[in-house]
Each structure stands twice: as structure tokens, then as C-alpha cells.
Amino acid sequence: MGTTDGGRHGPALEAVGLVKGFGTGEAAVTAVAGVDLALDRGEFVAVMGPSGSGKSTLMNLLAGLDTPTSGRVLIEGTDLSGLDDRGLTRLRRERIGFVFQAFNLVPTLTAEQNILLPLALAGRRPDRALLEDLVESLGLGDRLRHRPAELSGGQQQRVAVARALVTGPAVVFADEPTGALDVAAGRGLLERLRDAADRQGRTVVMVTHDPVAAAFADRVLLLSDGALHGVVERPTADTVLAAMARAEA
Amino acid sequence: MFAHALSGITARPARLAAVLAAIVLGTLFLAATAVFTATSAAGMRLVAAAPLTAADVIVDRDPDAPDPGADWPAHVAGHPGVTATAPVHAATVELVTGEARATTNVYSVSDRPELRWFELSEGVWPTGAGEVVADGPTLESAGLAVGDTVRLLADGEEAEVTVVGAADLGFRPLTGVVYRLYASEDFFAGESPQSVTARVGAGTSPEEAVAGLTASLPGGLHAMTAREQAGLAADRFAGGSRQLELIMLVFALIALLSASLVITNTFTILVSQRRRETALLRLVGADRSQVRNLVLAEALVVGSVGSALGVAAGVGVGYAGASLAGLAGDGLHVGVPALAGSFLAGVAATLCAAWFPARGAASTAPVEALRSASLPGGVRFRAVHGAGLALAVLGTAGTVFGAWADDLPAAIAGGSLGAVGLLVFLRYALSRLIRAAGGLLLRRRGVPELAGANLRRATGRSATAALTLVLGLGLITALLTAAETGRATIDGDLDARFPVDVSARVDEGSVDPGTVDLIRGIDGLALVEAPRTARVEIAGLGGTTLVGVSPEMARAAGSAAVAQDGPGPPALLVSADQARALGAATGDTVDLAVDGRPHPFTLHVSALATVSGSPGPVVREEVLDSLAPGGERGVVWGVAADGADTDALAGRMARIAGADPRIAVNGALAERGDLTGVLDVLVGLALAMLLVTVVISGLGVANTLGLSVLERTRELALLRALGLTRGGLRATLAVEAAVIAAVGALLGLLIGVPYGLVGVKAVIGGTAPLVVAVPWSGTALVLAAALLIGIAATLLPGRRAARIAPAQGLGVD
Incomplete structure (x- = not known):
């Protein structure tokens, strides 16, 4: 499975002095300017901030999709900077799940094939009980044979969540997961993510700019100019909005 | 993994249609060659053993x-x-x-x-x-x-x-x-x-x-x-049939190469269209080799299906070809190893062609799944292009050296190397050319501007599409040039060796006056004369027939020495052997005893002295009258008018010869017919085989445009929403296709003509002076064909583009 016992006791996800700059000289931009954080197993955090605050870059760095200029990212104690492409791929496949706004699924595969894709790529047999549990809790039972084009936006997004959870990952990254959904479907999706953190102990990192969505998290990290400018514990939509107003002032 | 590849194919089979068609044509050709060879060989064995x-x-x-x-x-x-x-x-x-x-x-x-x-x-x-x-x-x-x-x-x-x-x-x-x-x-x-x-x-x-x-x-x-x-x-x-097999095999491999280019291009486009999907796979844990193998698995499936279809069709075509040639007397013969080889060659070509696109797909960064898709760019100048250019220059130098030093192996080796180098380098050159052409279009408003902008943004794939055209049209041009130059060279050589086109001779007495009249009556002979002849004894040459011609005939036969009655001793035309026997050279003045009486002559070596089939020295008619008076006219000579139908002339001569068994017929006509006949058959055969390559390249252009239409659906819909008419949309595509076709055809001509000339020079070597002839009509045909291919290539993509509704520009992808 690629996990070590030592990893289970430390933070699921840890960032130390994370910096990411683009360009050189006058055109140099610092997208992430020194971020430190440690997330426990089963913790659900939301990352918020205005456009250009570095949310997406931070998430790419945390997920090992981008390499930091300096600093380190550790997932279950494994330093990502020590991994080559093969190691990173293996880590993504086994310890990380992804859900994002659009173009989440492979259009030529059925819902079931999409869900099982990470296992197929790893050459692993699916755990039938876990799959049935996932499918049932996400309400996808009668949709497994359909292709993405035959599913509603909410259903597609639930298939993406199932895919993100099917490997039993340590961390699930969600990038604006409710951005393209109506209110009810968005709410259902957030409840699933909350459930994954509470019941299965997955650590969830969600980038969003919707205070209502952020209110489902345990903590909200407010990002501005690439740095953390505040934390809202046990957030509600109102406290998040107030904190955002303070951050922008 | 394999299931995923299959699902990719079954979900969008039309996108791989061009790959399938290209590989079917390529393997069909190979298998047909194998079956034709085996069947005709068995048929010929039957004949030989009968x-x-x-x-x-x-x-x-x-x-x-x-x-x-x-x-x-x-x-x-x-x-x-x-x-x-x-x-x-x-x-x-x-x-x-x-x-x-x-x-x-x-x-x-x-x-x-x-x-x-x-x-x-x-x-x-x-x-x-x-x-x-x-x-x-x-x-x-x-x-x-x-x-x-x-x-x-x-x-x-x-x-x-x-x-x-x-x-x-x-x-x-x-x-x-x-x-x-x-x-x-x-x-x-x-x-x-x-x-x-x-x-x-x-x-x-x-x-x-x-x-x-x-x-x-x-x-x-x-x-x-x-x-x-x-x-x-x-x-x-x-x-004797080995050479034909070899030639067919070479053309089959050229067709397969062209198919490979089309396949590479198609997969490159497909891979770039699926970039986000590929990135998604990488994101959820596919490693590079899995992504690469996915593309290769797709290529394997399509290549196998295409090759199987091609081999099956090739058996039929090969047998039909052998039957048409009358060589299928022993029934169908199928060499299983050859067919298996054709199948494997088709699959291998598809896999090799898909290798680079597959590697490109494998290098997709996972993070691209989170960004909007980027469009493919042009061709950057890389070391491989420099190496290709160097190879092309070196190879060309080798060919030119080989051609002029009469070293055929060197010329062939140089030509092959140069062609490989050109293939590698040309993609870059074509990409620059298409970019430049697009730049020119950008200066105009409206449709040309749109076409130009699109040409400039994906020059790499347009370059590959054009490259297949260069390959096919360049080879056709080279072949046409070689044929035309070869024909002109043979004609020039025959003119030198046979100053008259028709010669009839009798061994004794005069040619029957009726026969002379019949020869005079042949259309297309500008001048017919029955010169006086006389049997004489010349010291040093022995008994020989002396011919006395009129100044007109001498001039028409290109013998100025006899035609002009200059000062000094009269001209005597002899064969090279006779000149050697006399120990004299052209221009020497010699005293010869004719029938015992000495006469001074100016000696000239001329082919006119051997044109009747046996050596017969030639003088002006009044010289002969003074040497040996008489009334015998033992030869008839005819000179064809410019542009006369030599085949028809030869046919008429054969009939006249049939009616008068006493005459022996010689002259350029007989030989020209044989030589150019063989040449025509070979060139016709080669052109027919190259047509397969051209069809494949047409497929490639159509496919490039078609896939680009699919890719630009949103953009084209937006243009329609902004007021571009369906006709305007089609016109944009037509301009793009025309530019690709024109660039391909022009480069094909530019490369084909010199290649053809050098090729003929290398084959003919020093045996005859090269007469350069550019096949203008053939060249015009090649250009017209390229344009036609371009227009035909826009038909299907144009229809697809026209079906795009303006509202499609507003949806989410």
C-alpha cells in the first residue's frame, strides 16, 4: 500500500517554508511566499483567498504537481522532493485523491470504469465491499454503466469523488468542486467530503471562494499574496465572510 | 489498460479512419506485390515447363x-x-x-x-x-x-x-x-x-x-x-522477373512510408486533442509508460485491423493484377511468410509511426488537467533537422558526383541518403514555409486572414501533411522528368546514330519504284529520296556500295560536309571502321583509288555511311556520277518531319516491307520504338504505383483539416455567432488546404526535377550526351492534381464545419 506505520502517527500533510516564484528579474512573481502548515488525519480544511492569491499554486505544490522553489511538502511523512516522477505517480495513485471543477472524468469510460481507474492503473483488484459502500453512499448504484455525457453535473462530480476515495487515500484535494453545481448538488457533494473526513479519516484540502462551502470545513485558511493571513476555526458562512472582509481591508 | 485503449477507439472511430485507410492501402500494396509475384512466378514456371x-x-x-x-x-x-x-x-x-x-x-x-x-x-x-x-x-x-x-x-x-x-x-x-x-x-x-x-x-x-x-x-x-x-x-x-519484383517492392515501401507519415500526424493531433484527458490519467496515477503504452495499444489495434484488411484485399488485387497481365495460369499462389511479413510490416509501421506521438503524450504534465488546453505550436529547429540538412547536402553532392563520374552505386547511395536527409529536414522547412504563407494571408482581411492565422498556429501538423504530398508528388515529378529527359536523350542519341529515320536497301539492283513511291506516300516523312548507288572497288576498303546523295538530303541528314560544295577535294563519308582501315581521321585529305583510278577526297566519319545496315561510303550525287556513271538506285532514305508520329511511321514502314520482301529496313524508327516502348511501360507502371502514395497523402491532408475542425468547434461556432457565413467557413478551410497543397506541390517539383535529371544522368552515364527536357505538361498536371487533392480534402471537413451551430460556442466544454 505504500504507507508506513510511522506515517500514521505524524501529520497526514505537512508543508514547511513553502515558497514558489515564477520568472526572474523585474518580471519575477512570488506566488507562494512562505507557507507552513500541518494537517492531521481526518481534518477538512478550506483554502480561500482572492484571485491571484496563490490558492491554485499552493494546492499544486501540496499535491506534488509542481516543485517548490524552496521548502518541503510531506505526505504521511514522505518528503515529495525526494521522489522522482515514478515515485510521485505512485504516491498520487495510492495516497492522493483529486476532485475538481470540470473535466473530471474520462469521457470514453463508464462511471464504474472511471471510479476504478486508479486501481486499474495500479493493476490492483478493487475491494468490492468498499466499492459498494462508496457507490451506495454516493447514490450512484444505477448509474455505473453510464458514460459521463449521460450523467448530470452533480452525478459526474459524485463519480469523481468516488474515484478520489476508492484507493483509500491519505489526502483528497478538491479544487472548486462545487463551482459548476447547483446549490442542492453542491451541498450533497460537500456532505460526502465531510463524511469522508469524519468516517474514513481522509484529510481533505479544498480550494474554494464560496463561504457556504468553506463552512463545511474544520478550518479555513485565508491566503493573500501567497501567504497565510488568518485562520477561521469552526467556520460558519458569516465568520468566513467577516474574516475575508478583514483580510481584504 | 487495453480495455481503455479499445474504449478510446470505439468511442471515436471516425478519428482513426484515416489511420486505418492509410495502413490498409500500404499493406494492400505490399501483400498485392507478394501475391502477384508468387502467382506470376508459378504461372511462368508453368509456361516454361509446358x-x-x-x-x-x-x-x-x-x-x-x-x-x-x-x-x-x-x-x-x-x-x-x-x-x-x-x-x-x-x-x-x-x-x-x-x-x-x-x-x-x-x-x-x-x-x-x-x-x-x-x-x-x-x-x-x-x-x-x-x-x-x-x-x-x-x-x-x-x-x-x-x-x-x-x-x-x-x-x-x-x-x-x-x-x-x-x-x-x-x-x-x-x-x-x-x-x-x-x-x-x-x-x-x-x-x-x-x-x-x-x-x-x-x-x-x-x-x-x-x-x-x-x-x-x-x-x-x-x-x-x-x-x-x-x-x-x-x-x-x-x-527475369526479379527486377520487377524489386521495383514493386520499393514502391510498396514508399507507400508504406507515406502511410506512416499520415499515421504519425493523426496520432500527434489526437494526442494533443486528448491532452487534458491524458493529464487526468497522469493525475490519478498513470505513469509515463502507461500513457505511452495506451497510445501504442491504440496503434496496435488499428494497425492490426488495418493490416489484416489490407492483406486480405491485397491477395485479391495481386491475383487480379496477375490475371490481367496473363500470368495467373497456375492459379492463385499465396506465400504465407510473405503475407505474414506484409501484415507485420503494416503493424510495425503503425507502431513506429505512433511512437513519437506516444512519447509526446507520456510527457504530458499531470497539472495540465487543471489548466485550459494549450494549442500545438510549430516545429522548432533542432539538431535532428540540422543533421537532416547536412545529410541532404552530402547525399546530393554524392549523387551529383556519382552521376558525372559515371559511378552508379555512388549516385544511388547518395540519392538515398539525400532523400532520407530531406525527409528529416523538410518538416522544419515546410513548417517555416507554411508560416510564411500564413503571414502573407494575414495582410488580407476576412477569410484569408482567418485561414492564415490558423495555418500559423499549427504549422507542425500542416508541415507533416504537406510532407506526404512532397513525397508522392516529388517522386512523380522525378519520374516524369527522368522519362522525358530519357526519351529526349534517346532521341538525340538516335539522331546522331541514325541521321535518317527510314532506310530501305536491296542487296543488288534498284529498289522497286513502286516501293519507293509507297515510302514517298508515308505521311510524316519530310524528305524521301532514292539516291544513286554503285558497286565500286576502293583501295583499302575493298568492294563496297558507294551512295550519291542530293545536297538537300545531306543537309536534312545533318551532313554539312556533303551538303556544301566548298573548295578543295569533295567530301567522302565513311564509317569509323573504314576510317581506321584507311588510317585517316575526319578532315584529312586522302587519295583513294576508286575502281583503279586515284581521286582526292576530304574524309569525314559519319553515321550516314552505316545507316543502311552495312557500311556504304557517301558522296554528293554529281561526284558519284563522275566516278561511276550508272542508273542504279539501291537505297531509299527518308527523314521524318519534326513532331511526326513515329509509331505510325514504323507501322507504315512494316507494311511496305511486308509487301516487298527484297528490301531490308533500317533506321532510327525501329530502335526508337523498342526503347521508348519499354520506357513508357516502366514509367506508366511506376506512376500507377505512386498514385497509391498520392491517395494516401490526400487522406492525410483531409484528416489534418478534419481533426482541426473538430478541435476548433467552439472557436468556429463563435465565428459563426459573430456573423461568418457557412460559405465563409468553408472558404477558410479551402484556403488552408490550398496553401498546404501548393506548398507541398511546389517543393515536390523543386526537388523532383533535379532528382529526375540526376537519376537519368546516373543511369545513362557517358553512353550518350544528356538532353535535358523538363516535362512541362506533366508538371502542370502535378500542380493541378495537388490543387484537386486540396479541394477534395476540404469536402468532408467543410461539411462537418458547416453543421456547427453558432450556439455551440456558448456552452461549456
Whole structure:
């Protein structure tokens, strides 16, 4: 499975002095300017901030999709900077799940094939009980044979969540997961993510700019100019909005 | 993994249609070549072995050993165990009918029914020296029927024979236009046969008979079983077809190369269209090799299906080709290893072609799944392009050196290397050219501007599409140039060797005035003259026929020395051999004793002195009158008008010669027809085969445009929403296709013409001066064809683009 016992006791996800700059000289931009954080197993955090605050870059760095200029990212104690492409791929496949706004699924595969894709790529047999549990809790039972084009936006997004959870990952990254959904479907999706953190102990990192969505998290990290400018514990939509107003002032 | 690849194919089969079509055509060609080769080889073996089917044993006479005498077959017939023998004779004669005369082979057919190897479809078997049978094609093309009487000329002797039957040989392949007659043994009475076929009685095996004959026959006679001899004959026969096989194989491989380019391009486009999907796979944990293998698996499936279809179709096409050529007499022959090879070559070509796109897909960064798709760019100048350019320059230098140093292997090696280098380098050059062309279009408003902008943004794929066109059209241009130059060179060479186009001569006396009138009546001969001739004795040359021509004929035949009556001794044209015999060279003044009286002449070596088939010195007519007065006119010379139909001329001459058996015909016409005929057949064949390559490149252009339309659906919908008409949309595509086609055709011409010239130079070498001729009409055809391909290529993509609704520009992808 690629996990070590030592990893289970430390933070699921840890960032130390994370910096990411683009360009050189006058055109140099610092997208992430020194971020430190440690997330426990089963913790659900939301990352918020205005456009250009570095949310997406931070998430790419945390997920090992981008390499930091300096600093380190550790997932279950494994330093990502020590991994080559093969190691990173293996880590993504086994310890990380992804859900994002659009173009989440492979259009030529059925819902079931999409869900099982990470296992197929790893050459692993699916755990039938876990799959049935996932499918049932996400309400996808009668949709497994359909292709993405035959599913509603909410259903597609639930298939993406199932895919993100099917490997039993340590961390699930969600990038604006409710951005393209109506209110009810968005709410259902957030409840699933909350459930994954509470019941299965997955650590969830969600980038969003919707205070209502952020209110489902345990903590909200407010990002501005690439740095953390505040934390809202046990957030509600109102406290998040107030904190955002303070951050922008 | 494999299931994923399959789902990718079944979900969007149309996108891979071009790959499938290209690979089907490529392998079809390969398999057809293999089947044609095997089938025609078996057919030819059958033909070669046919005369031996009735025999058990054959005894050959060693042609270098002393002739054992006409009755040597008796040695064979007297051998115990041999029950019947038949001598085998063959002779080449001139067949003269009222219509024409032609070279004809006469073969013996046994008087014993059990040793005859064919049946009659009509009439009776020949008996005595005055009867023959002919096969169907001979009867048909000579215009004869059973019962007709013909004359046969051989070594000055003339015989009259009656056609008493028609032979049914089953089938006869295209072995030339030589007529065949079959005569009884009496026809060859008194001649020593080349071979004797024999049958052995029950209780004796052919091998035993051969062993016994070998022990008892005198030296110089070799016995062999008929089966063994048939195998040898078939091998000799098949040897001549090896070159054709090789040529077909080369063109099949060129078609396959062109198919590979189309496949590479298609996969490159597909991979770039699926970039986000691929990135998603990488994101959820596919490693690079898995992504690469996914593309390769797709290529494997399509390549296998395409190759299987191509091989199956190739069997049919190859057999049909062999049947059309009359070579399928032994039925269909399929070499399983060759077919398996064709199939594997098709699959391997597809996989190799998909390799680079697959590697490109594998390098997709996972993070691209989170970004909007980026568009493919152009071709950057890389080391490989520099190497290609260097190779092209080196190869070209090698070819030019080889061509002018008469070193054919060097020229071929240089040409091949140069072609490989060009293929590598041209993609970059084409990309720059298409970019430049797009830049020119950008200066105009509206449709050209849109087309130009789009051409500039994906120059790499347009370059690959154009490259397939360069390959096909360049080869066609090279071939046309080589053919045209070759023809002009042959004509120039023949003009030098044969100053007159038609020459008829009689050995003694004058050419019949009726025959002269008939030759005068031939359309297309600008000048016909029957010059005076006289048998004279010239010291140093012996007895020879002196010809006296008019100044007009001398001028028309390109002999200025005789045409001008300048100061000094009169001109005497002699052959190179005669000049050597006299120990003199062109321009020398010599004193020659003609019939014992000395005369001064200015000597010139000229082909006119040998044009009648035997050396005959030429002087002006009044010179001949003063040397040897008389009224004999033993030759007729004719010079063709410029642009005359030489085939028609040759046909008329053959008929006149048929009517007057005394004359011997020479001149450029006969040889020109033979040489250019062979050339025409070869070029026609090669062009037909290259057509496959051009069709494949047309597919490539259509596919490039079609996929780009799919890719730009949103953008095109937006343009429609902003007010671009359907016609405008189609026009944009047409302009794009026209630019790709024009760039491809122009480069094809630019490369093809010099390649063709150098190729001819390398083949002809120093044997004749090269006469450069550019096939302007052919060149225009190539350009027109390219434009047609371009227009045809926009038909389907244009329809698809026109169906895009303006509202599609507003949805989410």
C-alpha cells in the first residue's frame, strides 16, 4: 500500500517554508511566499483567498504537481522532493485523491470504469465491499454503466469523488468542486467530503471562494499574496465572510 | 489498460479512419506485390515447363561441342527402355504476309501424338515441310486464319507454308510480341536438333533411363529427366522477373512510408486533442509508460485491423493484377511468410509511426488537467533537422558526383541518403514555409486572414501533411522528368546514330519504284529520296556500295560536309571502321583509288555511311556520277518531319516491307520504338504505383483539416455567432488546404526535377550526351492534381464545419 506505520502517527500533510516564484528579474512573481502548515488525519480544511492569491499554486505544490522553489511538502511523512516522477505517480495513485471543477472524468469510460481507474492503473483488484459502500453512499448504484455525457453535473462530480476515495487515500484535494453545481448538488457533494473526513479519516484540502462551502470545513485558511493571513476555526458562512472582509481591508 | 485503449477507439472511430485507410492501402500494396509475384512466378514456371510435360527424359546437345550430326536422335531412340523420341528444333525467321512482316519463332512439334504437349483448337497437325500451326495470339495479331499461306524468310531463302491448324496453348504470358509457329519435324529436315525429348516404357523409371543414357551416349550429349529440366527452365524464366519484383517492392515501401507519415500526424493531433484527458490519467496515477503504452495499444489495434484488411484485399488485387497481365495460369499462389511479413510490416509501421506521438503524450504534465488546453505550436529547429540538412547536402553532392563520374552505386547511395536527409529536414522547412504563407494571408482581411492565422498556429501538423504530398508528388515529378529527359536523350542519341529515320536497301539492283513511291506516300516523312548507288572497288576498303546523295538530303541528314560544295577535294563519308582501315581521321585529305583510278577526297566519319545496315561510303550525287556513271538506285532514305508520329511511321514502314520482301529496313524508327516502348511501360507502371502514395497523402491532408475542425468547434461556432457565413467557413478551410497543397506541390517539383535529371544522368552515364527536357505538361498536371487533392480534402471537413451551430460556442466544454 505504500504507507508506513510511522506515517500514521505524524501529520497526514505537512508543508514547511513553502515558497514558489515564477520568472526572474523585474518580471519575477512570488506566488507562494512562505507557507507552513500541518494537517492531521481526518481534518477538512478550506483554502480561500482572492484571485491571484496563490490558492491554485499552493494546492499544486501540496499535491506534488509542481516543485517548490524552496521548502518541503510531506505526505504521511514522505518528503515529495525526494521522489522522482515514478515515485510521485505512485504516491498520487495510492495516497492522493483529486476532485475538481470540470473535466473530471474520462469521457470514453463508464462511471464504474472511471471510479476504478486508479486501481486499474495500479493493476490492483478493487475491494468490492468498499466499492459498494462508496457507490451506495454516493447514490450512484444505477448509474455505473453510464458514460459521463449521460450523467448530470452533480452525478459526474459524485463519480469523481468516488474515484478520489476508492484507493483509500491519505489526502483528497478538491479544487472548486462545487463551482459548476447547483446549490442542492453542491451541498450533497460537500456532505460526502465531510463524511469522508469524519468516517474514513481522509484529510481533505479544498480550494474554494464560496463561504457556504468553506463552512463545511474544520478550518479555513485565508491566503493573500501567497501567504497565510488568518485562520477561521469552526467556520460558519458569516465568520468566513467577516474574516475575508478583514483580510481584504 | 487495453480495455481503455479499445474504449478510446470505439468511442471515436471516425478519428482513426484515416489511420486505418492509410495502413490498409500500404499493406494492400505490399501483400498485392507478394501475391502477384508468387502467382506470376508459378504461372511462368508453368509456361516454361509446358513443352516438357509430355516427355520423361530430355537429352541436350552441348552447343559448344562439335555437331554430332543430324541423326544423333537415333542414339537416344535406340536405347533400351525408350519407347518414343522427338527432336526439338527452334529457328527464327521473318514471317511475311500480304500485310506486314515480323520476326517469328518456328518450333518443332512432334510427329508422335504421345510427345505433343498442346492440343489443337482448330484444323489438323502439320505434316511435311510445307505446313505449320500457329497459336491463337499469333493468328490474331498477324491477321491470319487457318488455311492461309504465308512466306518465311531465313538467311536469304524463302519458303511458302500453309497454316493448317490453330494451337491451344492454354495461356501465354506477355513474353513479347514475337510470333510463334509450330512445324512438323520435316520442316527442319537435315538439321541437327538442339535437344531430343523421349518417353520411356513401363518398367523403366526416367532416372534409370537417364543413368543408362549417360553411360552410353557419346560426349557432348547430356541426359536429364524432364522434371529436372522443367525446374531449370522455370528458374531461368523467373530470373527475369526479379527486377520487377524489386521495383514493386520499393514502391510498396514508399507507400508504406507515406502511410506512416499520415499515421504519425493523426496520432500527434489526437494526442494533443486528448491532452487534458491524458493529464487526468497522469493525475490519478498513470505513469509515463502507461500513457505511452495506451497510445501504442491504440496503434496496435488499428494497425492490426488495418493490416489484416489490407492483406486480405491485397491477395485479391495481386491475383487480379496477375490475371490481367496473363500470368495467373497456375492459379492463385499465396506465400504465407510473405503475407505474414506484409501484415507485420503494416503493424510495425503503425507502431513506429505512433511512437513519437506516444512519447509526446507520456510527457504530458499531470497539472495540465487543471489548466485550459494549450494549442500545438510549430516545429522548432533542432539538431535532428540540422543533421537532416547536412545529410541532404552530402547525399546530393554524392549523387551529383556519382552521376558525372559515371559511378552508379555512388549516385544511388547518395540519392538515398539525400532523400532520407530531406525527409528529416523538410518538416522544419515546410513548417517555416507554411508560416510564411500564413503571414502573407494575414495582410488580407476576412477569410484569408482567418485561414492564415490558423495555418500559423499549427504549422507542425500542416508541415507533416504537406510532407506526404512532397513525397508522392516529388517522386512523380522525378519520374516524369527522368522519362522525358530519357526519351529526349534517346532521341538525340538516335539522331546522331541514325541521321535518317527510314532506310530501305536491296542487296543488288534498284529498289522497286513502286516501293519507293509507297515510302514517298508515308505521311510524316519530310524528305524521301532514292539516291544513286554503285558497286565500286576502293583501295583499302575493298568492294563496297558507294551512295550519291542530293545536297538537300545531306543537309536534312545533318551532313554539312556533303551538303556544301566548298573548295578543295569533295567530301567522302565513311564509317569509323573504314576510317581506321584507311588510317585517316575526319578532315584529312586522302587519295583513294576508286575502281583503279586515284581521286582526292576530304574524309569525314559519319553515321550516314552505316545507316543502311552495312557500311556504304557517301558522296554528293554529281561526284558519284563522275566516278561511276550508272542508273542504279539501291537505297531509299527518308527523314521524318519534326513532331511526326513515329509509331505510325514504323507501322507504315512494316507494311511496305511486308509487301516487298527484297528490301531490308533500317533506321532510327525501329530502335526508337523498342526503347521508348519499354520506357513508357516502366514509367506508366511506376506512376500507377505512386498514385497509391498520392491517395494516401490526400487522406492525410483531409484528416489534418478534419481533426482541426473538430478541435476548433467552439472557436468556429463563435465565428459563426459573430456573423461568418457557412460559405465563409468553408472558404477558410479551402484556403488552408490550398496553401498546404501548393506548398507541398511546389517543393515536390523543386526537388523532383533535379532528382529526375540526376537519376537519368546516373543511369545513362557517358553512353550518350544528356538532353535535358523538363516535362512541362506533366508538371502542370502535378500542380493541378495537388490543387484537386486540396479541394477534395476540404469536402468532408467543410461539411462537418458547416453543421456547427453558432450556439455551440456558448456552452461549456
